[in-house]
Amino acid sequence: MPNNHDVDSNLDLLSVFLTVLDTGGFRAAAQRLRLSPSTVSERIAQLEAQLGVPLLIRTTRSVTPTETGRTLATRIAPLMAETRAALRDAASSQSVVRGLLKINVTGAVMVDILPPIIDRFMEAHPQVRVEIMVDDRLVDIVAAGCDAGIRYGEHLAQDAIAVPIGPRYQRIAWAAAPGYLAARGAPRHPNDLLNHECIRLRFSSSALVEWIFERGEETVRVDPPGRLIVGVDGASAAIGFARDGRGVIGTFENWLTPYLESGELHPVLHDWWRTFEGPQLYFSSRFKSAPLRAFIELVKEEQNATRGSLAAADSAKIA
Structure with a gap:
């Protein structure tokens, strides 16, 4: 019968195994776990030796699970999540919330929404x-x-629950420096952008951020080649290039607003700016730790306060 040390060791090995699968490699898993790649490799080898079966297929370019590894991960991932939630709840009392809140977010909310x-x-x-x-x-x-x-x-997954966080609606805006527009002229239709210098953003998946325009019932998609392409993590630098006159940029209106207000950028194709729903906080319907429950409560309170303020402002306008 395994002793407590064996159980703790196996839980640690399984956690490393899940991290390797989630990150797609030993080096990325090592960075997340703050371990060396050789230590991660050793722990996977130890787990495989204990089970007597291979769990991962290793190549020079990728790491993929075997059928046994995939089945194991599917079964233990929810159990590990529930264990983490139980431990975090044990660290909290009804009066004081303790523990760790760990959230995975898109970089788009890190500029001015989530902080x-x-x-x-x-x-x-x-x-x-x-x-x-x-x-x-x-x-x-x-x-x-x-x-x-x-x-x-x-x-989102069927068992996930989603609640709005931050602004309920946002817009994608396009802008360029006044000097650039004076030299090249302002586009009158989205298709005109095919003849302009454009600053494009690229996701980490390698896909370019789509340029989609809407006016009334009309939707137009354009795909200018982009003389300058910047990863989404460098969006602030991309906006800086636009301010320097390097071309037209399209991104979140709230990111461009300070420069539109200062006059460093001028709006482009304003009638075509697209409105869409704001970000969503999503989580499993099964596992909610005490810190997460407290965070959800705060997010909902802020949403209710925002709706109340908007309703009061509308009432004042009518009066």
Whole structure:
């Protein structure tokens, strides 16, 4: 019969195994776990030796699970998540919330949406630690060892619950420096952008951020080659290039607003700016740790307060 040390050791090995699958490799898993790649490799080999079966197929370019490894991961990922939630709840009492809140978010919310919310949450719950993983892929938050995720409009798992966080609606805006527009002229239709210098953003998946325009019932998609392409993590630098006159940029209106107000950028194709739903906080319907429940409560309170303020403003306009 295994002793307590064996059980603890096996849980550690399984956690490393799940991290390798989630990150797609030993080096990425080592960075997340703050271990050396050789240590991660040794622990996987130890787990495989204990079970007597291979769990991963290793090549020079990738790591993929065997059929046994895939089956094992499917069964243990929810159990590991429930164990983490139970441990975090055990660290909290009804009066004081303690433990770790770990969320996986898209970089789009890290500029001006999530930081003030996290700041208020940490002020309200000083015993909680917060870890934010920034990833533009839609990940399985349970397999990634996270309590929740934040994404825009992607298809979520059936057992996930989603609540709005931050602004209920946002817009994609286009802008360019006044000097650039004076020299090249302002586009009158989205298709005109095919003849302009354009600054494009690229996701970590290698796909370019789509340029979609809407006016009334009309939707237009354009795909200018982009003389300058910047990864989404460098969006602030891309905006800087636009301010320097390098071309037209399309991104979140709230990111461009300070420069539109200062006059460093001028709006482009304003009638075609597209409105869409804001970000969603999503989480499993099965596992909610005490820190996550407290975070959800704060997010809902802020949404209710925002709706109340908007309703009061509308009433004042009518009066």
